[in-house]
Amino acid sequence: MTNSWSWQTASAPAAIALIQVPASSALIDRPLPQVGQARFACLRHHDGSIVDEVVVTRLSEELLEIACHGGPGMRAAVEAACASHGLKAADSGQASESELWKALARASCPAAVDWLLGQGLTEPPFPKQFLYRLPTVLITGPANAGKSTLLNAWCGHQRALVSDIPGTTRDLLTGQTLVCGWRLVLIDSAGLRSGGDEIEQAGQALVAAARKTADVVLYLQPPGDNTREKSIEDGDIIIAGKADLRANHDGLCWSAQGIPGSSAQTLLATVGVAVLNRLRLPAMPAVAS
Ligand SMILES: Nc1nc2c(ncn2[C@@H]2O[C@H](COP(=O)(O)OP(=O)(O)O)[C@@H](O)[C@H]2O)c(=O)[nH]1
Ligand SMILES: [Mg+2]
Known part of the structure; x- marks a missing residue:
């Protein structure tokens, strides 16, 4: 018979917590139940003192599952x-109490908290780093594609100046948004074009550098864009921008005005899900966006 026991539930405070232990009558104050049966009993310390009122289920000849109370103090007892x-x-695979609290304190966003509370520190089926840091999403594309307009709509406030004068955005501008509980850092950037003055060229160098570190690159392609070949790189998510000026709305598209049948918010939500898919992050339905 094994000599070990384990928690079966995450270590966040809860009404009850489950442990599995070897079937030993020394643990409880009543006879062990038959296999497949359960009974109320008291969990005992080795010195005979009562620790908790519990429900004991006999999973097999050798194994008990005990439902005890799940507060931090009781778990320690x-x-x-x-x-x-x-x-x-x-x-x-379950975290100790203090490990989980430390992880929760470092959690990057509501979806990360939701995941940690539900799953503890088990290995997630998505990049674990995003439990603790925010993914970065670079918005690139030619001048006048509507990049700054997209940033503003996604942030929910006017973060960047918008104008039809090419070269309005020169620095990298960041804002944040929540998509299905995951917080994303959005980076608006200078429009891609050659030439321009020294400051504009510096802006182009910033875009190139941001490309190297961004977790996702969105290429916003305005109607009639002919910079495609040299500017789009493998792995970019291509979004058909200014979709209100296009006849065809197939595929991923964006328009600040919306398009027939889809509001700007609906289009943004679809782009957001495409970004989560690229990051392999699950939508957390319980977490408000
Ligand atoms: N028709 C249309 N115009 C847009 C859209 N988004 C932005 N614009 C206009 O396009 C121009 C350039 O927008 P801006 O966001 O500054 O582009 P950026 O240079 O890529 O940052 C501005 O006059 C915007 O009002 C859109 O979805 N549809
Ligand atoms: Mg801009």
Whole structure:
């Protein structure tokens, strides 16, 4: 018989918590239930003192599942009781109380908190780094494509100046948005074009540098864009910009005015989901956007 026990539930405070322990009558104050049956009992410390009122289920001849109370103090008492019986904590994949609290304190956004509370520190099926840092999304494309307008709409306020004068945006401008609970850092950038004055060329160098570090690159392509070949790189998410000026609305598109059948908000939500998919981040339905 194994000599180890493990938590079966995440270590966030909860009404109840589950442990699995070897089937030993020393642990409880009543006879062990039959296999497949459950009973109320008291969990005992090795010295005989009562630790908690619990429900004991006999999973097999050798294994018990015990439902105890799930507050942090009770979890600590249960851990101490198991240790007093000479049982060792197995690595259940669940975080210890303090590890989880530290992870929650570092969580990057509501979806990360939601994930940690639900799953503890189990290995996520998405890049773990995004539990603790915000993904960056570079918005690039030719001058006048509507990049700054897209940034403003996504941030929900006027972060960048918008104008039909090419070269209005020169620096990298950042803003944030929430998509299905994941917070994204959006980076607006100078329009791609050759020539221009020294400051504009410096702006182009900033875009090139931002490309190297961004987690996702959105290429906003205005109608009639002919810079495509040299400016779009493998892996870019291409968005058909100024879709209100286009007859065809197939594929991923964006218009600040919306298009027939889709408001600007609906189009943004679709772009947001495309970004999450690229980052392999799951939409967390329980978390408000
Ligand atoms: N028709 C139309 N015009 C837009 C749209 N988005 C931006 N514009 C206009 O295009 C011009 C350039 O926009 P801006 O966001 O500054 O482009 P940027 O140079 O790519 O940052 C401005 O006059 C905007 O009002 C759009 O979705 N549809
Ligand atoms: Mg701009």
